[in-house]
Amino acid sequence: xxxxxxxxDGLSALxxxxxxxxxxxxxxxxxxxxxxxTLRALLAAMDLPAATARDIEDxxxxxxxxxxxxxxxxxxTRCNARTALPKTARGPYRILCESGRILDGHLQAGADGVPCxxxxxxxxxxxxxxxxxxATLAVAPQKAPSLADLTGAASPRCWGLAAxxxxxxxDAHAAVPRTHGFGDFGALRELAVAAAEQGADMLAIxxxxxxxxxxxxxxxxYSPSNRLFLNVLYAAPASVLGQDAMMRALSGVEPAELTALxxxxxxxxxxxxxxxxxxxRALHAEFGRSGAVSQRARYAQFCEDRGxxxxxxxTFEALHAAxxxxxxxxxxxxxxxxxxxxxxxxxxxxxxxxxxxxxxFHQFAQWLAAENLAAAHAAGxxxxxxxxxxxxxxxxxxxxxxxxxxxxxxxxxxxxxGAPPDIYNPLGQGWGLTAFSPRALxxxxxxxxxEMLRAVLAHTGGVRIDHILGMARLWLVPEGASPxxxxxxxxxxxxxxxxxxxxxxxxxxxxxxxxxxxxxxxFDDRLKDNGVLGMNVLWFMRQAxxxxxxxxxxxxxxxxxxxAGAEDVGPDEVDAESPAGFTPPAxxxxxxxxxxxxHDLPTLLGWWEARDxxxxxxxxxxxxxxxxxSLRAARAQDRExxxxxxxxxxxxxxxxxxxPELLRFVSSSPCPLLLVPMEDIAGVLDQPNLPGTIDxxxxxxxxxxxxxxxxxxxxxxxTRLDAARAGRRQS
Numbered sequence: 083x084x085x086x087x088x089x090x091d092g093l094s095a096l097x098x099x100x101x102x103x104x105x106x107x108x109x110x111x112x113x114x115x116x117x118x119x120t121l122r123a124l125l126a127a128m129d130l131p132a133a134t135a136r137d138i139e140d141x142x143x144x145x146x147x148x149x150x151x152x153x154x155x156x157x158x159t160r161c162n163a164r165t166a167l168p169k170t171a172r173g174p175y176r177i178l179c180e181s182g183r184i185l186d187g188h189l190q191a192g193a194d195g196v197p198c199x200x201x202x203x204x205x206x207x208x209x210x211x212x213x214x215x216x217a218t219l220a221v222a223p224q225k226a227p228s229l230a231d232l233t234g235a236a237s238p239r240c241w242g243l244a245a246x247x248x249x250x251x252x253d254a255h256a257a258v259p260r261t262h263g264f265g266d267f268g269a270l271r272e273l274a275v276a277a278a279e280q281g282a283d284m285l286a287i288x289x290x291x292x293x294x295x296x297x298x299x300x301x302x303x304y305s306p307s308n309r310l311f312l313n314v315l316y317a318a319p320a321s322v323l324g325q326d327a328m329m330r331a332l333s334g335v336e337p338a339e340l341t342a343l344x345x346x347x348x349x350x351x352x353x354x355x356x357x358x359x360x361x362x363r364a365l366h367a368e369f370g371r372s373g374a375v376s377q378r379a380r381y382a383q384f385c386e387d388r389g390x391x392x393x394x395x396x397t398f399e400a401l402h403a404a405x406x407x408x409x410x411x412x413x414x415x416x417x418x419x420x421x422x423x424x425x426x427x428x429x430x431x432x433x434x435x436x437x438x439x440x441x442x443f444h445q446f447a448q449w450l451a452a453e454n455l456a457a458a459h460a461a462g463x464x465x466x467x468x469x470x471x472x473x474x475x476x477x478x479x480x481x482x483x484x485x486x487x488x489x490x491x492x493x494x495x496x497x498x499x500g501a502p503p504d505i506y507n508p509l510g511q512g513w514g515l516t517a518f519s520p521r522a523l524x525x526x527x528x529x530x531x532x533e534m535l536r537a538v539l540a541h542t543g544g545v546r547i548d549h550i551l552g553m554a555r556l557w558l559v560p561e562g563a564s565p566x567x568x569x570x571x572x573x574x575x576x577x578x579x580x581x582x583x584x585x586x587x588x589x590x591x592x593x594x595x596x597x598x599x600x601x602x603x604x605f606d607d608r609l610k611d612n613g614v615l616g617m618n619v620l621w622f623m624r625q626a627x628x629x630x631x632x633x634x635x636x637x638x639x640x641x642x643x644x645x646a647g648a649e650d651v652g653p654d655e656v657d658a659e660s661p662a663g664f665t666p667p668a669x670x671x672x673x674x675x676x677x678x679x680x681h682d683l684p685t686l687l688g689w690w691e692a693r694d695x696x697x698x699x700x701x702x703x704x705x706x707x708x709x710x711x712s713l714r715a716a717r718a719q720d721r722e723x724x725x726x727x728x729x730x731x732x733x734x735x736x737x738x739x740x741x742p743e744l745l746r747f748v749s750s751s752p753c754p755l756l757l758v759p760m761e762d763i764a765g766v767l768d769q770p771n772l773p774g775t776i777d778x779x780x781x782x783x784x785x786x787x788x789x790x791x792x793x794x795x796x797x798x799x800x801t802r803l804d805a806a807r808a809g810r811r812q813s
Contacts, residue, residue, distance in 0.1 A: 092138045097121045099145050100130055101520060101572035103555070109504035109600070116569040123560035124569055127494040128521040148525075153215040155527030158577040159201045160222050164192075171197045173213045180206035205587055218527055225613030226586035226593045229754045232543075233283070233468045240469065241749070241756040241810040242284030243277050243763065245270070246681065246770050247316060248301075248349060248782065250760075251789040254341070258320045259328040261335075261361055262344035263354025264785070267454035268318030273760075273790050274462030274471065280794065280803055285462060286472035286546060286757050288681065288770075290316055290455065292395065292484060295444070296403035296412060298355030301782040302771075304476045304548065305515065307483030310537045311395050314447035315358050318454045319365050323377070331364040348783045362450070366443045384449045391533070394425050394488035396444035397434045402484075404433075414482030425488045456541040463543070469592065470543030472757075475534070477549040478515030486516050492530040494519045494571075496561040499552065503566050504600075508706065510557075510565030517556050520573050528581060535582065539589040550595030550614070553578045554605065579612040586613070594675055594755075598622070609673065615755065616674040620748050621683060623670055624662040664727040667751035667809075676753035678744065678762050681770040685761045690739030692717050693767050701778050741765065742805035749809035758806045760786060763799050 097104050097116075102124050104116050122132045130145065131137040148154075152168060159165040167189065177185040179202055189197040189212075201221045202208060210219040229238040250265025250273055260268055270287065277285050291306035293313045303313075320328035332340075335357055343354050369377070385392060398415075401422060406412050415422070421429035434441050459471045478499050479485045486493060494517045501511040523531055538545050547553075554575040559568035586593045595609050597616040609616055670676065678686055684694040692714060697703070699710045721735045728743050730736070741762065749756050761770070764786050772779040786793065793799050 091135045092142060093118055093121055093132055096125060096130065096132055096138050096142050096145070099142060100125055100128060103570040103572065106502075106570055108502060114502075117567060120560060120563065120567050120569050123563070124494070124497065124558060124571060127497050127558075128519050130521070153212065153217050154524060156218045156220055157210060158220045158222070158528070158580050160224060160580060161201060161203050161205060163201045164198050165201050165219075166192070166196045166198050169196060171212055171215075175199055176211040177202060177219060178209040178211065179204060180208060205584055207584075220528075220581065220584060222580035222584035223587045224583075225611070226583040227590060228613055229469070229592060232590065232592060238754045239810045240283040240754060241758070241806060242282045242286060242467075242469070242472070243273075244286040244677075244757045244759045245273060246288045246760070246782075246784075247290060248288070249770070249785045251344070251786055253789045253791055254344065258318075259325050259332060260318060260320060261332070261354075261358050262340040263346070263357065264315070264349045264351075266316045266318045267451065267458050268321060269790065270316075270471075271318070271321070271454070271458035271461045274458050274467065275465045276790055276794055278462050278465035278467040281466075281807060283467055284469040284472050284543070284755065284757070285467065287474060289474040289476045289548075291476060291479070292448075294402065294483070295355070295359060295399055295447075296406065298351045300480075301349075301351050303474075303782065305480050306476055307398075307480060308395055308485040308488075309476060309479055309534050310391055310485065311448055312451040312455060314362065314444070314451050315355055316454070317358075317362060317447055317450040319362065319450055321457060322450055322453045323365055323369065327365060327368060328361075330368065331361045334364070335361070347785060347787075348780050349785060351783070362447050363443060365450075366446045369446065370439075370442075380453070381446065381449050384452065385445055388448070391488070392445055392448060393434070393441070395484045396441045396448070397425070397430060398484040398487050399444040400437050400440040401430070401433060403440075404437075415487045416482065423487070452541065459541050459543065471541070472544045472546055472592075472594070473538045473542040474546045475538045475548055476515075477552055478513070478517055480514065481516050489530060492518055492522050492526070494558060497558040498561065500557050500559045500565045500568055502557050502568060502570075510559075510568065512559045512565040512568075517552075517558060517571075518573075520571065524574065528577065531578065532581060532585065535585040536589075539585060539591050542591065544592035544594065545586075546594040546596060547582070547614075548596050549599070550597055550609070551599050551601065551605065554602065554608075575608065579608065579614065582614065583612050598680075606671070606673070616671065617677055617680075618670045618674040618751065618753060619677045619680060619683065620664075620744070621679065621689065623665040623667075625665050626662060663723045666727065667747055670751040670753060672752045672754070674753050675755040675757050676748050676751040677757050678748050679759060679769070681759070682773050684769050685759065685766050686741045686744050687739045687762075687765055688767050688769055689717075690721065691767065694769065694772070697772055697779060701772075701775060703772075703774050742801055745802055745805040746808045749806050751809070756806065756810060760793075763802050763806075764788065764793050764796075765798060765802070 094104055102121060104121065106114050108114055125132045125141065130141040132141060153171060157165060171189055174186065174188050179185065181204060185202055187199060189199055192198050205221050205223045208219040208221060210217050229240055230236060233240065247270055248264045250269035252260065252269050252272060258268065274285050289303035289306065290313050291303065292308040292311035294300050294307050295314060298315065343350060402412060405418055421427050424430065463470045497517060498512045499515040499517050500513050501507065503510040518530060553573055555570045555572050557568050558571050559565050582593050593613065594615045594617065597606060597609065598619065606616055688694060695713050695717060722732045725732045725735045728740065728747055730740060730743065745758065766786065768784060770784060771781045775781060788796065
């Protein structure tokens with residue numbers, strides 16, 4: 083990593099003012115300094131040029147003016163909180179509340195001379211009117227709704243299942259006609275009802291963000307095209323348009339072809355997607371000719387509600403497919419003809435006008451998917467699920483996707499989210515994902531962030547926020563640079579957590595933050611104070627063998643790697659030098675969801691049989707300080723320690739994974755929510771995703787071995803479910 087001293091021309095001061103950490107400490111607590119080139123690249127991405135001394139002076143002046151003088155488009159605060167305003171604010175004010183209430187007052191100067199007002203006692207997006215300016219006053223509740231608030235139970239003991247939507251299977255002769263090859267929102271609806279019948283309160287799902295219809299092989303749900311919209315391949319049209327319409331659309335597809343696709347253990351995304359899209363296009367054509375009046379009305383309302391964002395996404399999808407080269411490749415939009423890189427250009431408008439049916443098809447497919455997802459959530463709630471679906475919000479989107487094309491001003495252009503070098507990843511990590519510009523968020527009244535939260539909460543009962551640590555700071559890597567040559571950029575965590583609490587309150591939803599990784603001291607307390615649950619994952623609930631870190635230090639809960647959605651390098655690497663015993667569930671932090679594992683970690687069966695180690699050895703994914711023998715020895719030692727925690731015979735750990743005992747162990751924690759992956763209920767060996775791989779491991783392609791109905795009818799699965807339920811709803 084470069085450690086050149088920053089030039090004495092104000093660059094360091096500008097970087098500091100913009101929220102860039104020029105100095106930081108690595109995983110071994112060694113001081114590091116960001117290079118001037120990286121500082122300039124990050125500043126340029128925030129529209130703060132720093133190439134010359136004059137640039138730096140101008141950029142610092144603009145930052146200072148923004149901070150001190152202008153009333154921002156949105157002021158974010160809390161109910162009844164004393165709220166500071168820019169120093170130039172003076173005189174009377176009026177607040178027009180969403181409820182219609184009008185509050186008048188006069189700004190008062192605090193001890194520091196900063197003008198303040200007291201926020202209303204009702205949450206919402208209100209209008210703040212000053213003598214010479216106005217803004218939105220976003221007033222958040224003190225906390226997001228708790229599970230106690232949402233269930234009405236004083237001490238909730240909720241539990242739920244977690245599913246990769248694509249992995250689900252339905253019975254081959256299901257009553258509702260469907261396509262085959264992967265799970266969709268029709269299967270999700272069936273699972274939601276079945277889970278509710280088993281007593282589950284929640285069904286957590288993998289991200290279902292919009293992908294690329296022209297490139298279905300790009301299947302990582304954590305590298306989507308657009309987080310404002312849905313993966314249209316998950317649309318289950320029969321439940322919206324009727325069985326007869328679905329049968330007509332399927333008439334051109336050979337039944338044997340569907341059966342063959344459904345019989346695969348691994349999804350053939352190109353082949354299965356081709357059939358799904360063929361059916362959707364046939365349905366779209368019929369809908370255009372003879373769609374029911376009520377359906378047309380719902381579709382028109384959907385398009386009106388989603389507005390320009392939907393039209394931009396649909397136009398991108400059509401443009402993206404039109405750019406396919408003779409060899410089948412599609413260049414990123416940054417390499418399209420210049421006029422097509424701007425969504426507001428006359429050439430893009432002309433393209434949409436020349437291809438109205440194609441653009442309308444993508445809007446139509448989005449409508450179908452949205453109706454299906456809403457129906458799945460509603461069906462689960464009606465069947466008795468107290469919380470319903472839990473959405474998964476990916477940490478970013480692909481830089482060559484729809485959102486990056488249509489919302490260029492909102493993003494850190496030319497930057498990739500990643501992670502700095504650490505013990506397990508000495509070269510650092512570049513995840514290839516976009517990030518919001520904190521300066522643009524502030525300047526635009528957090529509109530992009532709020533829009534994203536509303537999209538993910540529109541048809542669910544809660545959200546799991548991937549890598550929530552990034553809402554305090556993100557490691558950003560300039561395009562073309564090594565991940566080691568990145569820097570941390572500070573984000574407005576207080577405002578972001580307040581908006582999460584406000585949107586969760588408006589949607590009566592819960593919020594969970596994926597807080598695995600190197601966690602800054604006090605961060606988990608910040609989540610708790612805002613009503614956001616963290617995550618307690620079995621493999622990382624270990625007793626620390628060493629003394630607690632000093633004040634101000636950061637705590638490594640689990641190593642993290644985020645290649646296309648990866649989260650962790652391996653559960654044996656929490657403390658490679660001094661293995662620690664497993665923490666008794668009674669001592670697990672209560673402000674978290676208890677989990678056996680995640681999509682990036684071994685299943686219960688896979689961990690016990692060291693399947694993850696088998697893969698890492700096979701694919702040469704061992705770190706410089708690891709070897710196969712030491713990893714297998716460490717896993718054997720971990721099995722003994724886990725047996726001890728389970729009160730099993732540690733002299734002879736069973737060859738077969740004690741899955742029911744492990745589920746009962748996690749279920750007994752004081753956490754208000756338990757989430758168990760369907761892979762652990764079904765007894766699956768391989769994990770959905772293996773970090774550090776793309777094509778060498780079948781990531782995002784594995785299907786559950788049995789249909790939903792057959793899984794819950796399986797006595798072994800029922801034994802596991804009984805164990806998971808053992809510590810829940812004891813009253």
